[in-house]
Amino acid sequence: MAAVRSNAQKIGHRLAIAAVIAITIVMLSPIYWIASTAFKPRSLATTVPPTVVFSPEVTPFIKLFTKRVQLQKKPDQATYDEAPWWEKKIYDAGERVLKVAGGPQMSAYPSRFLNSLIIAVTSTFLAVAMGTITAYGFSRFKIAGEADLLFFILSTRMLPPVVVAIPMFLMYRVVGLVDTHIGLIILYTAFNLSFSVWLMKGFMDEIPKEYEEAALVDGYTRIEAFFKIVLPEAATGIAATAVFCFITAWNEYAFALMMTNKEAQTAPPFIPAQLGSGITDWTAIAAGTLLFLLPVSIFTFLLRNHLLRGVTFGAIRK
Numbered sequence: 001m002a003a004v005r006s007n008a009q010k011i012g013h014r015l016a017i018a019a020v021i022a023i024t025i026v027m028l029s030p031i032y033w034i035a036s037t038a039f040k041p042r043s044l045a046t047t048v049p050p051t052v053v054f055s056p057e058v059t060p061f062i063k064l065f066t067k068r069v070q071l072q073k074k075p076d077q078a079t080y081d082e083a084p085w086w087e088k089k090i091y092d093a094g095e096r097v098l099k100v101a102g103g104p105q106m107s108a109y110p111s112r113f114l115n116s117l118i119i120a121v122t123s124t125f126l127a128v129a130m131g132t133i134t135a136y137g138f139s140r141f142k143i144a145g146e147a148d149l150l151f152f153i154l155s156t157r158m159l160p161p162v163v164v165a166i167p168m169f170l171m172y173r174v175v176g177l178v179d180t181h182i183g184l185i186i187l188y189t190a191f192n193l194s195f196s197v198w199l200m201k202g203f204m205d206e207i208p209k210e211y212e213e214a215a216l217v218d219g220y221t222r223i224e225a226f227f228k229i230v231l232p233e234a235a236t237g238i239a240a241t242a243v244f245c246f247i248t249a250w251n252e253y254a255f256a257l258m259m260t261n262k263e264a265q266t267a268p269p270f271i272p273a274q275l276g277s278g279i280t281d282w283t284a285i286a287a288g289t290l291l292f293l294l295p296v297s298i299f300t301f302l303l304r305n306h307l308l309r310g311v312t313f314g315a316i317r318k
Helices: 007-038 061-064 077-080 084-093 107-142 146-155 161-175 181-206 210-218 221-235 237-251 254-259 269-271 282-304 304-311
Strands: 068-070 095-097
Touching: 007 282, 061 084, 061 107, 061 282, 077 269, 084 095, 084 269, 107 146, 107 181, 107 221, 107 237, 107 269, 107 282, 161 254, 181 237, 181 254, 210 221, 221 237, 237 282, 237 304, 254 269, 269 282, 282 304
Parallel strands: none
Antiparallel strands: 068 095
């Protein structure tokens, strides 16, 4: 039989729902603003008051993926009429697209985006793999000075990245790792490793040791028990850890700004540098930011079930 609620409880419940809806709207408003600006004409990007209703266009994405220069004079009508539709958009914005071999010259955004993907995925895999193995060792074996070692691992996250960026740059310059993929992968892996170890240790502690003991009695080796028993049980924890490590590596800005220049530069330091006609082009920045949000959003969405299970991992087991 359903419990009878008083009017005060009903009002409180409705107020709580209204508060959640209001907070959700406030939290999602920056995402909406980025998405809307990515489809605005440049003239409407910084209007006061903000323009909410407008005709969307793809010009910001054309500007994001091409190299352009400011027009010195308006193109003649024949040139304008023969230009493809996307180039007419640039002409109307007071610029023209640089061409190479008859086609548009692509900007550096695709390569920067690919760099972000390679570095973030590789560093996340390494951090989660090493963190899982380390956490298993701390969870299952008695290690001399375990508390001190865990505190030392945690202490590596007590300083913000920008504090150690200059010393790391000087060391990287000596060993030749400046502006290299492997250099950023090492940095991001080391930065995420402490978080991975601590988070995975909590998950490992919640897996009963009896599972492994039973496997060992059945003839499994310790390694076989780890891969066939422990890892499947820790899948939710691994997924949750991978999401947080990927988000950190994907959005990192300070190291990417100071340690890279061209070859290994990622998208975060490249996106704010978008210029058009000599000034900051907020529509191109919004377009780049919107595309940059997609991989991490898709990755988190695909692992959403594991995340929900990972948050409550071990709550009922004991």
